[in-house]
Amino acid sequence: xxxxxxxHAAVDGKPILKGIDLxxxxxxxxxxxxxxxxxKSTLAQVLAGNEDYEVTAGSISYQGRDLLELSVEDxxxxxIFLAFQYPVEIPGFANAxxxxxxxxxxxxxxxxxxxxxxxxxxxxxxxIAQLELDPKLMTRSLNAGFSGGEKKRNECLQxxxxxxxxAILDETDSGLDIDALQIVARGVNTLRGxxxxxLVITHYQRLLDYIVPDTVxxxxxxxxxxxxxxxxxxxxxxxxxxxxxxxAGVATGGEDPS
Amino acid sequence: xxxxxxxxETPTGRESWKYSDPAPLTxxxxxxxxxxxxxxxxxxxxxxxxxxxxxxxWNETCLADETAGDDRSSGMTIAALTKDRAxxxxxxxxxxxxxxxxxxxNRNRQETLHIHLEDGAAPDRPLxxxxxxxxxxxxxxxxxxxxxxxxxxxxxxxxxxxxxLGRDPxxxxxxxxxxxGPGSDITHLKWLGNGPDALHYGGTFVRxxxxxxxxxxxxxxxxxxxxxEMHLHLAGPGxxxxxxxxxxxxxxxxxDVRTRVYxxxxxxxxxxxxxxxxxxxxxSVFDGLIRVAPDAQQTGxxxxxxxxxxxxxxxxxxxxxxxxxxDDVKCSHGSTTGQLSAEEMFYLRSRGFDEMMARRLLSYAFxxxxxxxxxxxxxxxxxxxxxxxxxxxxxx
Ligand SMILES: Nc1ncnc2c1ncn2[C@@H]1O[C@H](COP(=O)(O)OP(=O)(O)OP(=O)(O)O)[C@@H](O)[C@H]1O
Ligand SMILES: [Mg+2]
Numbered sequence: 182x183x184x185x186x187x188x189h190a191a192v193d194g195k196p197i198l199k200g201i202d203l204x205x206x207x208x209x210x211x212x213x214x215x216x217x218x219x220x221k222s223t224l225a226q227v228l229a230g231n232e233d234y235e236v237t238a239g240s241i242s243y244q245g246r247d248l249l250e251l252s253v254e255d256x257x258x259x260x261i262f263l264a265f266q267y268p269v270e271i272p273g274f275a276n277a278x279x280x281x282x283x284x285x286x287x288x289x290x291x292x293x294x295x296x297x298x299x300x301x302x303x304x305x306x307x308x309i310a311q312l313e314l315d316p317k318l319m320t321r322s323l324n325a326g327f328s329g330g331e332k333k334r335n336e337c338l339q340x341x342x343x344x345x346x347x348a349i350l351d352e353t354d355s356g357l358d359i360d361a362l363q364i365v366a367r368g369v370n371t372l373r374g375x376x377x378x379x380l381v382i383t384h385y386q387r388l389l390d391y392i393v394p395d396t397v398x399x400x401x402x403x404x405x406x407x408x409x410x411x412x413x414x415x416x417x418x419x420x421x422x423x424x425x426x427x428x429a430g431v432a433t434g435g436e437d438p439s
Numbered sequence: 440x441x442x443x444x445x446x447x448e449t450p451t452g453r454e455s456w457k458y459s460d461p462a463p464l465t466x467x468x469x470x471x472x473x474x475x476x477x478x479x480x481x482x483x484x485x486x487x488x489x490x491x492x493x494x495x496x497w498n499e500t501c502l503a504d505e506t507a508g509d510d511r512s513s514g515m516t517i518a519a520l521t522k523d524r525a526x527x528x529x530x531x532x533x534x535x536x537x538x539x540x541x542x543x544x545n546r547n548r549q550e551t552l553h554i555h556l557e558d559g560a561a562p563d564r565p566l567x568x569x570x571x572x573x574x575x576x577x578x579x580x581x582x583x584x585x586x587x588x589x590x591x592x593x594x595x596x597x598x599x600x601x602x603x604l605g606r607d608p609x610x611x612x613x614x615x616x617x618x619x620g621p622g623s624d625i626t627h628l629k630w631l632g633n634g635p636d637a638l639h640y641g642g643t644f645v646r647x648x649x650x651x652x653x654x655x656x657x658x659x660x661x662x663x664x665x666x667x668e669m670h671l672h673l674a675g676p677g678x679x680x681x682x683x684x685x686x687x688x689x690x691x692x693x694x695d696v697r698t699r700v701y702x703x704x705x706x707x708x709x710x711x712x713x714x715x716x717x718x719x720x721x722x723s724v725f726d727g728l729i730r731v732a733p734d735a736q737q738t739g740x741x742x743x744x745x746x747x748x749x750x751x752x753x754x755x756x757x758x759x760x761x762x763x764x765x766d767d768v769k770c771s772h773g774s775t776t777g778q779l780s781a782e783e784m785f786y787l788r789s790r791g792f793d794e795m796m797a798r799r800l801l802s803y804a805f806x807x808x809x810x811x812x813x814x815x816x817x818x819x820x821x822x823x824x825x826x827x828x829x830x831x832x833x834x835x
Contacts, residue, residue, distance in 0.1 A: 271786070
């Protein structure tokens with residue numbers, strides 16, 4: 182599904198990713214953990230195609246294609262979805278209109294007919310209910326003034342509407358209450374299947390109780406310093422990142438995870 | 440040398456026209472109509488709100504009021520006053536001293552339309568005033584004049600449209616005076632769809648009595664050179680106003696919005712939001728002043744101007760100003776000018792929108808903050824469609 186080799190990326194000339202190798206097979210869920218500032222979001226943004234991040238070396242292939250050759254929107258239409266750590270607020274753009282337009286952009290790409298407002302609301306109703314999203318949020322401006330948790334649920338709603346082949350969740354669990362955590366996990370697990378893969382970035386082992394990963398990676402200072410099974414997350418919860426970083430000889434910052 | 444040319448030489452005159460060209464106002468290219476010029480044949484289909492009472496002014500001639508229908512009992516009376524007939528209030532706000540536009544209108548206006556709302560009147564339909572010019576207006580100076588006197592506790596929605604159908608330039612100098620009686624509530628929606636070569640220099644002059652509310656929403660969507668002035672006095676305690684506007688300037692168009700709001704007494708509020716979208720080599724000016732007099736305690740005054748530049752050659756000048764002489768006030772002002780946010784663009788593109796679509800959607804979103812507030816649903820939809828049509832043509 183996705184193969185990252187020796188990926189280096191920089192922002193404003195400052196190196197952030199310093200040689201990432203990662204391979205995700207169809208149907209797999211990989212988790213990435215790691216200290217603040219280690220480059221997790223940078224990796225997510227590079228995968229989604231954010232041009233602020235410059236890929237200075239390495240390659241990414243997605244379903245056999247050179248991902249780095251594709252524009253942001255072509256990646257999205259090819260089934261890549263990023264649930265943002267910080268979803269963007271767009272005042273004046275009604276959430277329901279945004280969601281419908283996004284679904285229609287994908288339908289059009291697949292050669293399907295576009296949904297009108299009525300058909301869209303039928304299509305979205307169950308998914309909105311499953312995520313227990315307040316229907317009032319549909320008529321408000323996209324993310325504008327949404328609470329932290331509401332924004333994250335709205336990201337999940339987009340994921341379940343767009344049904345991506347490869348979804349990246351960047352700290353989608355941060356800012357969620359316990360109930361919401363389970364709801365979001367249910368959203369992922371509903372989509373989970375032999376043709377879909379996920380990259381889940383999180384600071385909390387707790388999420389991985391609900392979304393059980395195949396592999397857990399630890400990212401520190403722009404490199405994957407350790408990969409293991411789901412028990413690695415438990416070990417990290419217990420011991421923190423320090424011991425691993427020492428072994429790998431990298432700095433971990435030292436801030437608390439947020 | 441006439442009084443106008445003299446005034447333009449004064450420091451106030453020069454300051455007032457720093458970013459726009461007053462030349463069309465002073466030259467002798469444009470002459471007023473010598474005789475009425477009603478439409479020659481059938482009226483073309485004019486944009487109109489289905490549910491409104493509508494008055495059409497054709498080349499300054501007021502056509503028969505075919506939609507008057509049954510709201511003669513609504514407490515609203517409409518009269519056309521000939522030039523020599525006075526009405527209480529007429530000319531008290533738009534005086535010869537209050538600047539170029541008023542002066543020019545005072546000298547050139549023919550009839551004055553007087554709309555009077557009796558105390559407590561609340562017509563259930565909006566009143567729509569459609570000012571149209573055609574080919575016979577080419578090189579004409581057209582100076583419509585409206586006086587609105589709103590009695591105590593009255594309420595009404597007034598829609599003002601300007602439309603030029605002719606091929607050649609016309610100079611529009613419309614002036615509307617609004618006297619808001621105690622506790623009245625007037626919503627004034629203005630749509631300028633002037634022709635591509637039209638010159639429009641128009642003004643609204645408002646005085647608000649105690650507890651009144653005045654709402655102005657103004658859309659400048661066309662015209663070659665447009666200047667819109669708003670002069671508003673909050674003269675009675677507890678009066679409030681909302682002043683909003685959206686300007687779209689493409690091609691070589693130049694638009695200039697000037698607002699002057701005077702808080703003379705305590706407890707009044709002003710909420711001002713003007714936005715501009717600049718395309719191609721379009722230019723905009725926003726010059727807004729809110730002055731809070733020493734006695735005007737407990738004033739709330741907010742002024743915001745935001746401009747979106749959709750091309751590297753577009754220019755916008757923004758001069759937001761607050762002059763505050765009272766101490767117990769809540770005031771703020773702000774101005775931003777910039778291009779579409781890269782972060783917002785990336786977010787939309789990551790959801791599958793191509794670059795052009797993302798730009799359009801963000802531009803509509805920018806405009807909708809003003810459009811969505813329009814109180815009349817039919818007009819709101821019409822405006823939305825017009826704005827989308829313009830934005831759809833923006834080159835990327
Ligand atoms: N657009 C940017 N401009 C400047 N520096 C950036 C930018 N994006 C990331 N960085 C820097 O790159 C480093 C990695 O940031 P990144 O957001 O990828 O960390 P993270 O692992 O996601 O952290 P967190 O756990 O706090 O979300 C940080 O030092 C950050 O300040
Ligand atoms: Mg991050």
